[in-house]
Amino acid sequence: MSTEQATESRTKGEPLLSVENLRTAFYTDKEVIRAVDGISFDIYRGETVGIVGESGSGKSVTARSIMRLVDTPGRIENGRIMYDGEDLLDKSPKQMRAIRGGSIAMVFQDPLTSLNPVYTVGNQIKEALRLHRGMSGSEATREAIDLLEAVGIPDAHRRVREYPHQFSGGMRQRAVIAMALACDPELLICDEPTTALDVTIQAQILELLEELQEERDLGIMFITHDMGVIAEIADRVNVMYAGEIIESAPVVELFKSPKHPYTQGLLNSIPGQGLEDGERLATIEGDVPTPNEDPNYCRFAPRCPKAFEECDTVHPEPVDVSDGSGPHRAACLLYPDDVSTEEAVAVHRNGEVRGGDTR
Ligand SMILES: Nc1ncnc2c1ncn2[C@@H]1O[C@H](COP(=O)(O)OP(=O)(O)OP(=O)(O)O)[C@@H](O)[C@H]1O
Numbered sequence: 543m544s545t546e547q548a549t550e551s552r553t554k555g556e557p558l559l560s561v562e563n564l565r566t567a568f569y570t571d572k573e574v575i576r577a578v579d580g581i582s583f584d585i586y587r588g589e590t591v592g593i594v595g596e597s598g599s600g601k602s603v604t605a606r607s608i609m610r611l612v613d614t615p616g617r618i619e620n621g622r623i624m625y626d627g628e629d630l631l632d633k634s635p636k637q638m639r640a641i642r643g644g645s646i647a648m649v650f651q652d653p654l655t656s657l658n659p660v661y662t663v664g665n666q667i668k669e670a671l672r673l674h675r676g677m678s679g680s681e682a683t684r685e686a687i688d689l690l691e692a693v694g695i696p697d698a699h700r701r702v703r704e705y706p707h708q709f710s711g712g713m714r715q716r717a718v719i720a721m722a723l724a725c726d727p728e729l730l731i732c733d734e735p736t737t738a739l740d741v742t743i744q745a746q747i748l749e750l751l752e753e754l755q756e757e758r759d760l761g762i763m764f765i766t767h768d769m770g771v772i773a774e775i776a777d778r779v780n781v782m783y784a785g786e787i788i789e790s791a792p793v794v795e796l797f798k799s800p801k802h803p804y805t806q807g808l809l810n811s812i813p814g815q816g817l818e819d820g821e822r823l824a825t826i827e828g829d830v831p832t833p834n835e836d837p838n839y840c841r842f843a844p845r846c847p848k849a850f851e852e853c854d855t856v857h858p859e860p861v862d863v864s865d866g867s868g869p870h871r872a873a874c875l876l877y878p879d880d881v882s883t884e885e886a887v888a889v890h891r892n893g894e895v896r897g898g899d900t901r
Pocket residue numbers: 568570575577595596597598599600601602603604613614615616767832833
């Protein structure tokens with residue numbers, strides 16, 4: 543998508559959203575699941591920040607934490623979620639309701655969770671317009687039609703009166719995006735919005751999101767398990783594993799020079815280039831562990847082809863691994879790699895993390 547230069551000029555000034563050391567845990571009868579375990583990242587206006595990782599890595603809990611939609615037995619335990627200069631964790635439930643679907647909108651994998659089957663698509667968009675922008679009557683109807691057109695739904699005059707079941711999967715997701723836009727959001731949180739769609743429709747929706755972003759200077763947080771989708775849509779990427787961000791970098795840098803063995807494994811399992819039909823992809827053996835204890839070790843070590851003894855006893859902290867083209871950090875005992883492994887391990891053990899840029 544955008545050039546690195548554009549990304550750089552965008553990331554000047556204040557971030558729109560700044561997540562700082564966020565921790566969310568689920569207190570089950572059996573264990574405490576540290577689903578989000580001390581993560582930090584920023585989103586600037588006009589940029590798309592990808593969150594990528596396998597199933598169970600904590601992507602959705604991150605999104606739900608930002609929206610303050612964590613259900614019991616989950617609790618946000620620590621951190622700050624700075625939005626427009628204020629901590630969302632200090633907001634009252636009423637204030638949060640106004641923000642949700644207002645200046646922060648969400649799009650989920652299944653459009654039917656956002657659409658009510660008993661109302662027409664138009665009425666649902668009009669309800670959002672009434673609640674968040676005080677519009678009603680023919681003004682709202684006109685705006686609803688405009689929004690359906692803006693998201694590329696043909697014959698919007700007619701379709702505004704139809705019900706969700708009369709829409710195809712791709713058109714439904716477009717309608718959900720129209721509903722999200724009805725509130726004129728600054729930040730769009732997308733949790734696997736294209737996972738259920740076939741590849742052609744998926745590409746169209748990604749393209750639509752990019753167009754809308756450009757027109758409206760939207761900040762987008764885009765969650766996916768698919769590195770191919772990340773390559774298409776993200777400006778910067780945070781790779782999550784078992785509740786932690788283990789690598790973050792501008793997208794070009796991440797693909798060109800992945801540092802964490804987990805990221806390298808994810809990139810090796812992208813379908814496409816060089817593979818014959820039916821040839822098996824290199825996937826990482828095993829599953830993401832449930833993060834149910836304090837990480838005084840590397841949670842990826844059991845699956846890591848490069849793991850060594852200390853990985854079981856030292857927790858890797860994010861360190862600067864950039865080669866000069868934008869902030870790039872990885873949480874792995876192999877880094878920094880310009881010193882001996884022993885010295886690198888000492889950096890993590892002592893928590894003396896290098897690199898001034900904490901982004
Ligand atoms: N309501 C809950 N109660 C207990 N544990 C939960 C709950 N919701 C999520 N978790 C746990 O939190 C961890 C992170 O889950 P999350 O849904 O964020 O993963 P994800 O990265 O979004 O995965 P996927 O790609 O499958 O959507 C998992 O270990 C999950 O089991």
